[in-house]
Amino acid sequence: MNDKNEKLEAKVSLELNSLMKSSNISRKNKIVNIKRLENDTADISNSKNRRRKRKPKVKLLEATSPIKTINSSNVYDFSYNIFPVWNNKQYGQFFRKRSKTFKYIGLKTFLTLKKATYIFETRLESLSKILQNLTLNDSSTTKIAENKSPNKLRKLSESENHAKKVNKSIKVKHQKSSQETQTESPLKKRRYKFKKLKSKPEDSKKKVLEFPSKCTxxxxxxxxxxxxxxxxxxxxxxxxxxxxxxxxxxxxxxxxxxxxxxxxxxxxxxxxxxxxxxxxxxxxxxxxxxxxxxxxxKLHPCIAVGTLKLKNQGTYAEFVPRDKRIPVMRIPEVSWPVIYKTNPTACANILFLAKLVEWSKPYVAIGVIIDTIGMTGDLRVETQSILKEFCLDVSPFSAEMLEHLPKSKEISVEEVALREDVRKECVFTIDPLTARDLDDAVSVKELPNGHYEIGVHISDASYYLTEGTSLDEFVSSKATTIYLVDQVYHMLPLDLCLHCSLLPGEDKLAFSVFWEMNEEGEIFDSRFTRTVINSCAQLAYEHAQQMIDDPNKVFKDEKLPRILNGFTAKDLSKTVNILQKIAVNLREARMKNGSLRIDQVKLLFSLNPGTGEPEDFIVYENKEAHRLIEEFMLLANISVAKQISETYPDIAFLRCHEPPKNTMLLETQACLETCGIHIDISSSGSINSGIRKYITDDYQGICRGIVLNHIFAKPMTRARYFCSGTMEDFSHYALSVPIYTHFTSPIRRYADIMVHRLLAASLGYSHKPNWDMDFVTKIAANCNAQKLNAKRAGEASSDLYLAHYIENHQPYVQDCVVVEVRERSFDAIVLQTGSVVRIHLNTCQGKPSWILNSIPLPTPMSEKQGFKKVYKLTILYPKTKTYPEETKIIVEMFTIVKVELKRIPNSNKLEASLLRPIPSIIFKSLKN
Structure with a gap:
C-alpha cells in the first residue's frame, strides 16, 4: 500500500509541478493562474444548482500523504490532500466541504489520474495564507465571511443586481510580506471580486426577508x-x-x-x-x-400549540407550532415559563400554548407563551392541547348562570293546557346505544282515509333557555356540543341537557312537525305545534335495524329496552317498518331530484376503563335505521325553513351549501378519465349517480367507492349558516333543495335554538324577536366557526387515539388504496381506518427503484386551466435471497397496496412504509 501511495504522490507532484510551471506566472506581480484542466463550460452558479439537486459521493483514499509542490520563488509552498470522486466532470468542477476545519479549493482545478477525478483539500489556515486577495476579472467586491463561517468564503454580494456567476479564471495574488501574513488575521479585510453579469429574475423560492408594502x-x-x-x-x-x-x-x-x-x-x-x-x-x-x-x-385567533427550543446561543427561544400554517415564533426571555428557564433541555417534549403578537417580517414572528399544557404523548394532555388549539371553551358554567335553570322538573298544568297533548301516542326515540342527548322522537298514526300522520318531535330546549340572560349569552358563544373520543363537552349545562332530553317514561315539552302522507311519501298537509310528549321507549339503531331486517320477528323482553305506556315490541316494530317504507320512497325521490351523498369513514373506539388507552375500534356503519331517522329529520328541517323564511324573510336563520368550484370538478373529472372512470359533473345528482355506478359489492368496488368519495369531497364547499336578508340564493347543493335550516338538535346546536325562537314567534307563541340582520349574521358567523372548530377537534381526537392504538399494536399492516401519485411520493387511504398516508421512496421496503411517467390529461384546456399533472409510477424491486425474481408493480389511482403503519414520534400522525408484494413463487414454496 505504501508503494502505491508513493507512486501516486510522485505522479500528482509531477502534475502539480507542470500545472504551476504552465500557469501564467509573473515575478513582477506574483500572480498564479490556476485555471485548468478540462474544457469546462459550466459556471459556479450552475454547479451550485446541480449540487442542490444531487450531492456527489466522495470516497477517501487510504492513507494518502500530503503532497508538496516545488518551493520556488514563484510557487507558494502548500499542502494538499487528494480525494478521488466519481469520474464525472460536473462533480469535479466545483467542490467545497461544509466544515470549519477543511476547505475544498478545487475551483475547477482537478487532476485526472487513472481515469478517476481527484480534488484538492487543504486546511483553512494554509488556504488563507495564499488567498490574500481573490480577483475575478471585475471590480465588484465582497467581504470575506468570518472564520467561523467558512461556507461563506466566496459569498456573493447581497446588493441588488450583483453578479450571480463567477468568471472561469481565478487569479490568486501572493503578498510579498510574509510578516504581514503572520501578524494579521488572514480572514479579515479580504475582498472578493466577481464578474458582473446581467441580472435575472429573482428566484421565487428564495426567502424574501421583508413583507411587501400594504395599502392604507x-x-x-x-x-x-x-x-x-x-x-x-x-x-x-x-x-x-x-x-x-x-x-x-x-x-x-x-x-x-x-x-x-x-x-x-x-x-x-x-x-x-x-x-x-x-x-x-x-x-x-x-x-x-x-x-x-x-x-x-383577522379571523384567525393567532394561537398555536407547539414546543420550545433554544436558539442563537440562548438569546431567545423558538416556538415551533404543530400547525405548519402558523409561523415559527421567537419567544423573548421575559415570556419564558419558569420550568423552561430552569431547564430548557428538559422541556423538549412539553407542549406549550403560544400567541402570535407581532409578525413584521416573513421569517421573524414574535410570540408569547400563555400556557403550559403538559407532556407530549399523554392522552389527557394531548386532548387538552386539541381543545386549546381549536379555541374551544370548555370552562364550567358559573353559579350566576346556573341561577337561570328551571327550578322544577315538573311541567305546570297551565303549560300543558297551552300545548297539544300526545302523551298517549306511540312516541319513541331511536339514537346511538350510548346517547344521552335525546333531541328527537318519532310517531306514526293511521288516519281514516288510509294515510298516515307522521310526527317528528324535537325537544323544546328554547323554552328553558331564556333569551338575553348570562346563560344564553354563554351558550351562544359556545354554539355547539363538542364530541371527542373520550369525553363529551355539552353546549348546555348537564342538568338542563337531562331536563330537555326526551327520556322514556317522562313528560317532556317538544316542538312537533306533523305531515299527512301516504306510503309513497307524498305529502298532503303539514303543521307545526308545541306539544307535550311521553316517550314509550329508547331504542338504539341496532334495535330498529333488527326490526327492519325481520318485520315479523318476535322480541323477547331482554332483547329490547323497557317499553312503557302500554305499548309492546310489536307496536314499535310496526311503526318502525311503516316509517322505513316511507323513508325509502322519500330518499328515492330526493336522489332523483339531484341529492348528493358523500360518505366519510368514522371510527368508534372502545377504551380501557383504567388507563383510557384505546383497546379496539370499529368503523361506524350507516345502516337503514340511521337513514330512516335521517330522512325524517331532513324533511323537518326543510319544512321549518320554509315556515320561518315566509314569516320573517329578512331575519330567518338558514343554512346553505354553495356549489363546488367548477375548476376543481373539471380537474377531478379529467384525472378520473385517465383511469377509465367517466362521471358527469354537471349537477349534484349526476355526480351522485356516477359515483354509485362504479361502487360494487366486491373488494375492488368497495375500494373504488372509497377513492371516489374522497376525491369528490375535496372540491365541495362547507355548508354554512346565514341570515336570509343578506343573500338571494338560499339553495343547498348537496341536498338539492331550495331552502334548508337546522331545527332538530337544539340540545347540542345553538343554531337550532335560534330557529326554534323564530318558529315559536311565527306560530304566535311569542313576540317577534328583536333582531336585525347584523345580529343574526353575527350569531351565524360564530356558529359556523365553532361548528368547524368542533368538527376539526373531533377529527384530531380520533387521529390521536388511532395513533396510540397503532403504536400499541405493532406491527400494524393494512391494505391501502392509492388516491394520487405525485412526483416524489404517492397518497393512499388506509381501508380499515380511512386515514390518508403519504408514501415516499425512502420508506419502501426492499429499496426499490421508481420510474415515473406523466399521463396526458384528456381535457384539451387542462394546461390552460392549471390542472395538476397525473402520474403513473412503476416500482421495481431487485432480486434478493428471499425474492429470487424481480418484482414490478404499477402504482396509479385505485391501485391496492400493502403498507406498514407507525406513529410518528411526538405526533398524532401516521407514517407508512410500502411493503414488497410477495410473488407467487414464494407462495408455492410456502405451500410445499
Missing part, C-alpha cells in the same frame, strides 16, 4: 371599488405554508394563488383579505399569482 384603509377601499383589489378568504396549505389560495368569485376560473410566505403579508388561514394580481408572467400552474395587500378582518 383608504387605498384599500378605493382599490376594491375600482376593481384593482379583490376580496376573499385566505386558505393556507396545511403541509406547505408557502402555498396559499383565495377563491375566485367566478367558480369557472381557477383560484388565486399566493406562492410565498412573504406574499401572504402577515395574513393567517381564514383571514379576510384584499389581493392584488401579479403580472401574467408570474402565473403558477395556470393560476393567477397574487399578493395580499390588506387584511380586512
Amino acid at each position: 384603509a383608504e387605498e384599500a377601499k378605493i382599490g376594491e371599488e375600482n376593481g384593482e383589489l379583490l376580496r376573499g378568504f385566505l386558505r393556507v396549505n396545511p403541509k406547505n405554508p408557502d402555498d396559499s389560495y383565495v377563491s375566485n368569485i367566478n367558480s369557472s376560473l381557477p383560484d388565486y394563488r399566493i406562492t410565498s410566505l412573504a406574499d401572504r403579508n402577515g395574513a393567517l388561514d381564514g383571514d379576510e383579505v384584499l389581493l392584488k394580481m401579479k403580472p401574467e408572467t408570474e402565473k403558477e400552474d395556470g393560476k393567477k399569482a397574487a399578493v395580499v395587500v390588506y387584511i380586512l378582518k
Whole structure:
C-alpha cells in the first residue's frame, strides 16, 4: 500500500509541478493562474444548482500523504490532500466541504489520474495564507465571511443586481510580506471580486426577508371599488405554508394563488383579505399569482400549540407550532415559563400554548407563551392541547348562570293546557346505544282515509333557555356540543341537557312537525305545534335495524329496552317498518331530484376503563335505521325553513351549501378519465349517480367507492349558516333543495335554538324577536366557526387515539388504496381506518427503484386551466435471497397496496412504509 501511495504522490507532484510551471506566472506581480484542466463550460452558479439537486459521493483514499509542490520563488509552498470522486466532470468542477476545519479549493482545478477525478483539500489556515486577495476579472467586491463561517468564503454580494456567476479564471495574488501574513488575521479585510453579469429574475423560492408594502384603509377601499383589489378568504396549505389560495368569485376560473410566505403579508388561514394580481408572467400552474395587500378582518385567533427550543446561543427561544400554517415564533426571555428557564433541555417534549403578537417580517414572528399544557404523548394532555388549539371553551358554567335553570322538573298544568297533548301516542326515540342527548322522537298514526300522520318531535330546549340572560349569552358563544373520543363537552349545562332530553317514561315539552302522507311519501298537509310528549321507549339503531331486517320477528323482553305506556315490541316494530317504507320512497325521490351523498369513514373506539388507552375500534356503519331517522329529520328541517323564511324573510336563520368550484370538478373529472372512470359533473345528482355506478359489492368496488368519495369531497364547499336578508340564493347543493335550516338538535346546536325562537314567534307563541340582520349574521358567523372548530377537534381526537392504538399494536399492516401519485411520493387511504398516508421512496421496503411517467390529461384546456399533472409510477424491486425474481408493480389511482403503519414520534400522525408484494413463487414454496 505504501508503494502505491508513493507512486501516486510522485505522479500528482509531477502534475502539480507542470500545472504551476504552465500557469501564467509573473515575478513582477506574483500572480498564479490556476485555471485548468478540462474544457469546462459550466459556471459556479450552475454547479451550485446541480449540487442542490444531487450531492456527489466522495470516497477517501487510504492513507494518502500530503503532497508538496516545488518551493520556488514563484510557487507558494502548500499542502494538499487528494480525494478521488466519481469520474464525472460536473462533480469535479466545483467542490467545497461544509466544515470549519477543511476547505475544498478545487475551483475547477482537478487532476485526472487513472481515469478517476481527484480534488484538492487543504486546511483553512494554509488556504488563507495564499488567498490574500481573490480577483475575478471585475471590480465588484465582497467581504470575506468570518472564520467561523467558512461556507461563506466566496459569498456573493447581497446588493441588488450583483453578479450571480463567477468568471472561469481565478487569479490568486501572493503578498510579498510574509510578516504581514503572520501578524494579521488572514480572514479579515479580504475582498472578493466577481464578474458582473446581467441580472435575472429573482428566484421565487428564495426567502424574501421583508413583507411587501400594504395599502392604507383608504387605498384599500378605493382599490376594491375600482376593481384593482379583490376580496376573499385566505386558505393556507396545511403541509406547505408557502402555498396559499383565495377563491375566485367566478367558480369557472381557477383560484388565486399566493406562492410565498412573504406574499401572504402577515395574513393567517381564514383571514379576510384584499389581493392584488401579479403580472401574467408570474402565473403558477395556470393560476393567477397574487399578493395580499390588506387584511380586512383577522379571523384567525393567532394561537398555536407547539414546543420550545433554544436558539442563537440562548438569546431567545423558538416556538415551533404543530400547525405548519402558523409561523415559527421567537419567544423573548421575559415570556419564558419558569420550568423552561430552569431547564430548557428538559422541556423538549412539553407542549406549550403560544400567541402570535407581532409578525413584521416573513421569517421573524414574535410570540408569547400563555400556557403550559403538559407532556407530549399523554392522552389527557394531548386532548387538552386539541381543545386549546381549536379555541374551544370548555370552562364550567358559573353559579350566576346556573341561577337561570328551571327550578322544577315538573311541567305546570297551565303549560300543558297551552300545548297539544300526545302523551298517549306511540312516541319513541331511536339514537346511538350510548346517547344521552335525546333531541328527537318519532310517531306514526293511521288516519281514516288510509294515510298516515307522521310526527317528528324535537325537544323544546328554547323554552328553558331564556333569551338575553348570562346563560344564553354563554351558550351562544359556545354554539355547539363538542364530541371527542373520550369525553363529551355539552353546549348546555348537564342538568338542563337531562331536563330537555326526551327520556322514556317522562313528560317532556317538544316542538312537533306533523305531515299527512301516504306510503309513497307524498305529502298532503303539514303543521307545526308545541306539544307535550311521553316517550314509550329508547331504542338504539341496532334495535330498529333488527326490526327492519325481520318485520315479523318476535322480541323477547331482554332483547329490547323497557317499553312503557302500554305499548309492546310489536307496536314499535310496526311503526318502525311503516316509517322505513316511507323513508325509502322519500330518499328515492330526493336522489332523483339531484341529492348528493358523500360518505366519510368514522371510527368508534372502545377504551380501557383504567388507563383510557384505546383497546379496539370499529368503523361506524350507516345502516337503514340511521337513514330512516335521517330522512325524517331532513324533511323537518326543510319544512321549518320554509315556515320561518315566509314569516320573517329578512331575519330567518338558514343554512346553505354553495356549489363546488367548477375548476376543481373539471380537474377531478379529467384525472378520473385517465383511469377509465367517466362521471358527469354537471349537477349534484349526476355526480351522485356516477359515483354509485362504479361502487360494487366486491373488494375492488368497495375500494373504488372509497377513492371516489374522497376525491369528490375535496372540491365541495362547507355548508354554512346565514341570515336570509343578506343573500338571494338560499339553495343547498348537496341536498338539492331550495331552502334548508337546522331545527332538530337544539340540545347540542345553538343554531337550532335560534330557529326554534323564530318558529315559536311565527306560530304566535311569542313576540317577534328583536333582531336585525347584523345580529343574526353575527350569531351565524360564530356558529359556523365553532361548528368547524368542533368538527376539526373531533377529527384530531380520533387521529390521536388511532395513533396510540397503532403504536400499541405493532406491527400494524393494512391494505391501502392509492388516491394520487405525485412526483416524489404517492397518497393512499388506509381501508380499515380511512386515514390518508403519504408514501415516499425512502420508506419502501426492499429499496426499490421508481420510474415515473406523466399521463396526458384528456381535457384539451387542462394546461390552460392549471390542472395538476397525473402520474403513473412503476416500482421495481431487485432480486434478493428471499425474492429470487424481480418484482414490478404499477402504482396509479385505485391501485391496492400493502403498507406498514407507525406513529410518528411526538405526533398524532401516521407514517407508512410500502411493503414488497410477495410473488407467487414464494407462495408455492410456502405451500410445499
